[in-house]
Amino acid sequence: MKNRLKVLRAERNWSQADLAERLEVSRQSVNAIETGKFDPSLPLAFRLARLFETTIEAIFTDEH
């Protein structure tokens, strides 16, 4: 699944490790989601959306 995580992180000047810390997951998990290798569950997608103060659709698109 394509996503805008890299852009959203860059806007806040967060590293993958910073985002991982805020989500309470590993940096490897953030990298896997960001590169589209792993699709997060709905609860994790909601946590990401809340963290970036936006909607799930604004972060993820269903294109591959």
Add this chain to the structure above:
Amino acid sequence: MNCMKNPAVRRYLARFSAAMVLYAAFLVLSIWLFVHHHPTGPVAWLLAFLPALAIILQIAAFGMYLSEEKDEFQRNLQVQALLWGIGATLSVTVTWGFLESFVQLRHMDLILVYPLYCGLSGLALGIQQMRYR
């Protein structure tokens, strides 16, 4: 999150280490009693079962880790490695079994199945970790 900061990993390592200590203690105790006192009957069965009990506790510790791990990606990696480990172990042992029956390949002790599974699932986890680095 660093893996050592992960409470589920820390609890798993503590439980796994405790089970390993128990395994070593039970193994030494069982061997010593079998060598020096030659137990028979139910006591012999119980003593023979004790090291296996410690291994069962190790397996239970891993099951508890999987149910406690909150990082769904890490849980997914571990489950995939577990499935690869089980599949590879079954493939090796069933192949070995047929070779043993038909071409008299050396007998494989069942006690080797668990370390074989640990090695193969560990290898699978290493490959998975490299894929997602």
